[in-house]
Amino acid sequence: MKTDDLIRSLAADTPPRAASPDRLFQVALAAAVLVAAALFFATLGPRTDIGQAAQSVRFLFKFAVTGALAAAAFHLVRRQARPGAGTGGAARMLGLVPVLLAAGVALELAAVPPGDWAARLVGTNAAVCLTFIPLIGAAPLALFLLALRAGAPTRPAAAGAVAGLVAGGIAAAFYAAHCTDDSPLFVATWYGLAIMGLTVAGALGGRLFARW
Amino acid sequence: MRSAIAGDEAAYAEFLRDAARLVRALARRKLGSGSGIDPEDVVQEALLAIHLKRHTWRSDEPILPWLAAIARYKVVDGFRRRGRRMEVDIEDYAEFLEAPAADMLGERDIGRAIAALAPGQHKVVASVAVDGRSIRETAAAFGMTENAVRVAWHRGLAAIAAKFGRTGK
Helix, strand or coil, rough: CCCCHHHHHCCCEEEEEECCCCHHHHHHHHHHHHHHHHHHHHHHHCCHHHHHHHHHHHHHHHHHHHHHHHHHHHHHHHCCCCCCCHHHHHHHHHHHHHHHHHHHHEEEEEECHHHHHHHHCCCCCCHHHHHHHHHHHHHHHHHHHHHHHHHHCCCHHHHHHHHHHHHHHHHHHHCCCCCCCCCCCHHHHHHHHHHHHHHHHHHHHHHHHCCC | CHHHCCCCCCHHHHHHHHHHHHHHHHHHHHHHHCCCCCHHHHHHHHHHHHCCCCHHHHCCCCCCHHHHHHHHHHHHHHHHHHHHHHHHHHHHHHHHHHHHCHHHHHCCCHHHHHHHCCCCHHHHHHHHHHHCCCCCHHHHHCCCCHHHHHHHHHHHHHHHHHHHHHHCC
């Protein structure tokens, strides 16, 4: 088949243009939050003392860091779906999230005597955390991978990994409302591990499903 | 591209020709002579990608970085797929045998992909892409409505692109 023939015949294919990737990601985000909320309230639900907890800096910090992760990763993955869109700025913003978390950990280490560090890190909910963050994040991850598939990520595995971070951030923010372990030491360790699981799953999913 | 989005077929064909030149230059440079990959295969795959992913270009942004990113991706993809194809050569050949029409479609990868389409899509895609008939002529020839031809043509293109995106089983 000659290239000229191909061009002529492509030009004859004029269906309405598909929705822009930005729009698809907005829809995916809305759906992801809804699905995650539904699963969260159906299974865990918020902790009973949430009114009191909301007064505590440590409790609020969990939402700051997971929310920042979801927002920064979402901003980045949206750009990754468009060929040629610069990702440097968005990637640097995402890089600030670990800095925020590290600052929280440092403050916690300064505020708590070394003898209590281990107990705070291990907490009481590690297994629940490692189960429910991936569980709540699975459907959001699938939605973001679908949006990526409709876009054109030139690095599908990397984009899939970032999609995993978005899903992880959303899932962790919901889970944080249930969990009574508020120490940044716990958050950095167990939330980190759970979100990393979603990130690896996202990278694999991107490799398999987001190629074009 | 802007007028193409507005539905100007001639302007769109012109744009695709420019894009083909750009991709061809990049593919020749990157592939070199010893790679065993025909740059023209990459050009055709990139054109198909440009066409099917044109919604990922934002009309308020310059188009060259977008085109260049797609071209680079397809060059890399060409290496990846052909590296892998060594293992699945027999399967490819089997598809070839099932579709006797392959001979007349030429030896390009896209030609082979067209040959492997489902019969309904195959006859429409072959009519438009290989025999060079217009959508209207194709509709008349097969007794289909123009709309049905357009749908089959579009789905056929998407199926071909999906074939290229596959990682190989």
